Amino acid sequence: MTNPTSKTSRGKPKIVIGQIDHDRLMRLANDALDRIPEVADDLLLELERAKVVKDTAVPEDVVRMGSTVEYEADDGQHRTVTLVFPAEADIAQGRISILTPIGGALIGLAAGQSIDWTARDGRNHRLTVLSVTKPAVEA
Incomplete structure (x- = not known):
């Protein structure tokens, strides 16, 4: 069996x-297509390329809904955020919505992986996941 958290040689x-x-996020992204098409499209692309597994088979170091993620941004700053659904988002509390460019970039990544993402202002960024703490209660 191949390691699901290994990097591809090119691309993401x-x-x-x-x-x-996966099921909940597909519904959420499809519902958001009219309101925030760019973010919804990006999330749908991530969901389409993901390896979908039984919930019990998701490795503990993989970002899922409710995970707390420590990452390093391309500007050298370390940040810790929790990935949540839009109604639970609170940037002041470090609760980042899945319906943001960075939220969509984080889903499914494992500790040690990096990804390039585009902010709403059009600037490209890169982040590297340093650690993942799984949700205390499954989302």
């Missing part, structure tokens, strides 16, 4: 998403 890293998160 391989990502893993549990079935429940």
Whole structure:
């Protein structure tokens, strides 16, 4: 069996998403297509390329809904955020919505992986996941 968290030789890293998160996020992204098409499209692309597995098979170091993620940005800053659904988002509390460019970039990544993403202002960024703490209660 191949390592689901290894990087692809070119392009984006391989990502893993549990079935429940995948189903919920597909509905959320499709519902958001009219309001925020760019972000919804990006999330749909991530979901389409993800390896979907049983929820119990998602490795503990993989970002899922409710995970707390420590990452390093291309500007050298370390940040810690929790990936949440839009209604739970609160930037002041470090709760980042999945319906943001960075939220969509984080889903399915494992510790040690890097990904390039485009902010809403059009600037390109790169982040590297340093650690992932799984949700205390499954999202």
